[in-house]
Amino acid sequence: MEPFSFAGSDTIDFPVSIRIINLVGEEAPILFSTLLDHPELRHTGSNQSLHSDLYVTVQVFAGSKPLTVPVQTAYKSFRSERRWNEWLQLPIAYSTLPENARLAITIWDLSPAGGDGAQGHAVPFGGTTLGLFDQDNQLHKGRQKCRVYRHQRADGSDDSRTPSIPAKKRSDSKKSAAVVEDKDGEELDRMERLFKKHEMGEIPRVDWLDQLVFRGFEKRGLQSTKSWLKAAQRQQALARGASEAAGNGQAADNHQQGTENPSPEPEPSSFTLNVELPRFDFPVVFVDHEYPPPPNSSLQNLSSSQSNIILKPPPEVQFGPGINGDDDTEDGVGSRLIRVYDPEVGARDNxxxxxxxxxxxxxxxxxxxxxxxxxxxxxxxxxxxxxxxxxxxxxxxxxxxxxxxxxxxxxxxxxxxxxxxxxxxxxxxxxxxxxxxxxxxxxxxxxxxxxxxxxxxxxxxxxxxxxxxxxxxxxxxxxxxxxxxxxxxxxxxxxxxxxxxxxxxxxxxxxxxxxxxxxxxxxxxxxxxxxxxxxxxxxxxxxxxxxxxxxxxxxxxxxxxxxxxxxKAMRKTLKRQAEWVAILQKVSGEIKQSNLSIARRTERVKQFLADPKNELVTIDPPLPLPIDPSVEVVGVVAEDTVVFKSSLHPIKVAFKTTTGGKYPIIFKTGDDLRQDQLVIQIITLMDKLLQKENLDLKLSPYKILATSTSAGLSQFVPSVTFQGIATKYRNNPALAYLKQNNPDAHGPLGLRKDALDTFVKSCAGYCVITYILGVGDRHLDNLLLAPDGHFFHADFGYILGRDPKPFAPAMKLSKEMIDCMGGSNSEQYRQFKQYCFLAYSTLRKNSNLILNLFSLMVDANIPDIKLEPDKAVFKVKERFHLELSEDDATRQLERIMDDCSNALVPVVIDKLHELVQAWRA
Incomplete structure (x- = not known):
């Protein structure tokens, strides 16, 4: 059996929606004799014009009772056809629908004289009842043709008298002979089914041929409706003439009995309402809502600090002879074993x-x-x-x-x-x-x-x-x-x-x-x-x-x-910061949604920032930056603006500070920066812990501040990615880059000693920290190197061991990093490993602090923590190897470093990433 993917209706939290497309059909004019008997019909809108104004109401029913209030279409004046083409949203979600939910759709006409079923000046033009679930309990989707029952309101009951698809009834040969044969109608129904498959993607699309078929289908539909209507009128006229004599006799009898003639039957009409239901990627199957067990116990869910109760599994029950167990096939109704729900089982200890x-x-x-x-x-x-x-x-x-x-x-x-x-x-x-x-x-x-x-x-x-x-x-x-x-x-x-x-x-x-x-x-x-x-x-x-x-x-x-x-001054400053962020968010959102080239986007941002109306050219009094309040800015440097080429198109903006320098920031809209903000905060904390032990590893955690759940600021640190360095330099690219910026013929490896020391220490610090935090998706595009030798990581979209690439290493220790230190046998690489061991040992001593910080972030909606909140702290604890002694933990870290430095999979991943980025460019 082939795999079948579907979704349960209880997971669809979207409101029920329906699009009222148009009303198709014609009606024969009312006879003059009928108008004499019923003069109020002269004032009904549909009797005055073939395209009179109508409106539609939709209401959800279940169990012959309404579940929602009716929702109606807006006023629309019709000229050539009655077409609304309007989506209506009902105040109920798919997840709360019962299995027998139906849509009661009523078309309302206008008549000042009222009539049967009138609501004020509105009288029912016709109604239809559309079930939301089919006979297989699947949710209807796509276009639906609904038969309209003239002069009736949609009842919405389970045994509806106005079903959208009438049930087929058996008829004898005499009655069937009187039915108008409509071969064109049957052909149109077959075509409608094919059109529905075409809309759902089951039939391949051919644009030029589809247009021809659609136009031919519309013409044939109009001709079929007219021919069927004429045939029906002729047949009814013959039937009326055949029964005229019997009608006269019946009229005489009615006159003798003092009764009047019944109202004439309405002329034959055939109206169809075309509607559209939302489409989903998978079939939606009805799933009933599961209610929790009844609260028949006063036992409350307690935290671990409130009670010393330890949760235990349910006790094993040994069934005696004659008592039905779980494996018995006997029906549970007549069995001797009665199951009673007890919420205290497994929660209470002995x-x-x-x-x-x-x-x-x-x-x-x-x-x-x-x-x-x-x-x-x-x-x-x-x-x-x-x-x-x-x-x-x-x-x-x-x-x-x-x-x-x-x-x-x-x-x-x-x-x-x-x-x-x-x-x-x-x-x-x-x-x-x-x-x-x-x-x-x-x-x-x-x-x-x-x-x-x-x-x-x-x-x-x-x-x-x-x-x-x-x-x-x-x-x-x-x-x-x-x-x-x-x-x-x-x-x-x-x-x-x-x-x-x-x-x-x-x-x-x-x-x-x-x-x-x-x-x-x-x-x-x-x-x-x-x-x-x-x-x-x-x-x-x-x-x-x-x-x-x-x-x-x-x-x-x-x-x-x-x-x-x-x-009051502090409150005013915070308000100005919020306005400043709102201005940047506005321009960032507009640039992200525009379809311009990168050059045009950049020029547009520059014009926006340079416009005095936006109050960024001169900021007076100086404004403390939200991302770093110790820095006050007095204006923007519009010419330094850059729009990055990525899916979200973040913008880099530089601001003039009170000290005369520049402070560049990156503003991003459409991304939740709270996870990056957490990682940077933990790195900053670890840097403080290492410096407290007189171990300065030259870490440079740039600042990140999330200003909302979909926008934020990031400090821009002048640097170059390892991928960019590798593109410019062929042999030992990182070392060549540092030599160009820090040349020294008498220094180790031909560059200044302090630059090389900075690189070795920062590599050690970030290798250990990213290993403990389980930072994933490491490639040469998010490993950065500053001109003075500071190495650091960027883009923390994957943490706690998550990685989109298979067989990713536990620690990112690339060949470019080792070659820049002089190779795996050099003195610098030996120092690098010693720094790693010292950093790991120091952080293990402060593991309780780091674990407690992560435990407080369990409910913070951090993406990678939210996936498995109960395991987030344990994933960090696992990287510390607290069950090992300090020497054993150091040896374990050394084995991990050796495996990562000699592995071939990271090299292949970096090459594949380089090819993908080159292809995208």
Whole structure:
């Protein structure tokens, strides 16, 4: 059987739509005798003109009941034909449609005298009911021909009297003889089916031949309709003459009985309404919405900080004789085994073990001697092992009991606090009350542990307030390194988004961040833009409640600014920054959507920037850049503008600074820069950690700031890609490039020693960092080299081990990099490996801080984290090899470096990438 791809209707979150195309058909004029009996018909619009004004209403029905309000077409005046060609969007999504959903389509005429089924001055011209799902439960798509039932409203019921495709009924030979033979109509129906296949792409297109067929089909359709109408009129006239005598006798009988003649039957008419339904790439099959199990238990989903409950798999059940098991084929209705939903199965641990733990802890809850209790040598070793666990390690019940027993002794160990918080049963009021008292006796903890306590698994307000108190001791520069994660941690605070509620009363973290941001413009600048991005995130992964919380925090931040002496000026500066970003986003969006050449695009941007109306030529007073508030700009340098040749066409704009220099930036629209912003922030943090250990690896993390979910700024660093260098220089291109910019005949390899040292150190730093972060899609176009020897990476679209290319290496150590150091046997390459080992060892010591930062970004809508949020932290932890000793981890890193330097696959990938880029150019 061939593979069949389809989509479920429950995944289609788009609203139901239908396009009303046109009404096709003719009607014989009304007899004069009929007008005498029914004079109100003279004023009906369709009886006055063959192309009178009509409008259409569409309504969704299911189970003979309406699901939506009717939606109608706009007014349109017809001249030669009744054609609307208008899309109508109904207020219901495909994902919520039941299987028996139908569209009740009614065409309305106008009559001042009213009539049957009238709504004001509107009377039904005709109606039809179109089912949304066919007999195979597939969603209808494409063009549909619907039969119109004259003078009837579409009922929309399950057994509709106005179906769009009438059911075929059997008839005897006498009746069938009276039916008008319409061979042309049958041929037109066959052609309609072929046209539908042609529209869906099942029949190949031939433009010149298709046009001829379409024109011939339209002419034949008009002729067929006229001929069928005349034949029907002749046949009805004959039938009327044959039954005239019987009619006269019946009329006499009616007169004797005092009854009037029934109203004359309407003249034969044949109208068809052509509509179009949305087309999807795959067939859409009806899938019913699965509702969650009923909440028949009061057991709540608890975080790991609230309970010491460990989730266990369901217990294995051994069925006795005569009891039906899972493998039995007997019908479950008559079986002896009755399945009952119990949400507590697998969530509750053994009641006996739970009671035992409560009894054990009760002995060490209020005892006076607990404060003086000290572990022996064996227990102390066990506690040291527990303290060495990474933040992602889950504690066993026995380990939690051991930590609780010696909690007072552990107050002198700053690394034990997070383990103690995990061991507390926060559901027990007495235990949680004493745990808060123990927290007050704990010594100062490190920042990495404070960040862990602000994560999603710790929601006790006292614990989070304790972590915030530790952050108060950090200066602005240190706080700036974690500000991105602290803004994300606001999602886990108990904050009410109500407008009349003060956010600072709910959250100690929000109160702390607002206080520090109002006292420092550097912090306030980044705090403001981080909040704006969260407020702008309207993706399905960002709940409206979370967005409302960030909006409330931003509002309270602005209110607090006004209370400060210089707060109004700071608030005005932030507003000017937002206007400055809006101007750049406007020109960037226009350039991206235009179809001009690169030269014309560049010229257009220059004209836009040089226009005084856009207020970029002169910026007075000087404006601090959002991407780097330490730099103030006074105007734009329009002649330095460049539009890059890529799918998004980012623009490079240079601005004059107050110091007389230039600050070039790249503005990009249509791309989410939050992942690149996170990677650059982590690289900046790692650079600080390395320098703290007196290890300066000459890293140059350029600045990136996302101003919304689809736009952002990036600092432009003058450099050349390795691909560009390889195109210009044939033999050892990187070394030749550095020799040209840093020549020294007496230096190593013929260039200045400091330039070579910068290259070796920066290569080592970026190799280790990109390996830990799992940066993928590495090729010669995103490896850059500055003239002074600084090497760095760009474009972090793939992280955490993701890579679009197969068999990608774990570390990007290309042949060009090794050759520039003098080869794999040179002294410089030996120094490079030593720098890699030192950097890796230093970062392993700070692994808890890095892992905690990633755990705070789990719900930040970062693309590569969002794919597997529960595994993101573990992927980083896996690269640290924390289970190995320092020597074993160093040897493991050396093996990875040797494998990457000798592998042939990266060389092939680089060559293929070069060929693809050359072909695109």
């Amino acid at each position: 009641p006996a073990e739970s009671k035992h733990r409560r009894l054990v802890r009760s002995q060490h809850r209020n005892g006076i001697l607990d404060k003086d209790l000290k572990p022996n040598a064996k227990v102390r070793d066990e506690l040291n092992v527990i303290m060495s666990y990474s933040p992602t390690h889950a504690l066993s019940p026995e380990e939690k009991d051991l930590i609780w027993k010696f909690r007072w002794h552990l107050t002198r160990n700053k690394k034990a606090l997070t383990k103690f918080v995990k061991s507390v049963n926060w559901q027990d009021l007495a235990e949680s009350k004493q745990a808060v008292q123990v927290l007050g006796r704990w010594i100062d903890i490190d920042v990495d542990d404070a960040l862990e306590l602000l994560g999603p698994t710790f929601d006790n307000s006292a614990v989070r307030a304790f972590a915030v108190e530790r952050l108060r001791k950090a200066d602005d520069d240190e706080l700036l390194l974690y500000l991105l994660q602290l803004v994300q941690a606001l999602k886990y605070e108990h904050i009410s988004p109500q407008s009349g509620h003060d956010v600072t009363q709910d959250s100690s973290l929000a109160r702390f961040l607002i206080s520090r941001a109002t006292n420092s413009f550097m912090l306030g600048n980044y705090f403001y833009w981080y909040l704006m991005v969260e407020c702008d995130d309207k993706s399905p992964d960002q709940a409206p409640e979370i967005r409302a919380i960030y909006t409330k925090i931003a509002y309270d931040f602005m209110v607090e600014l006004v209370k400060r002496p210089d707060g």
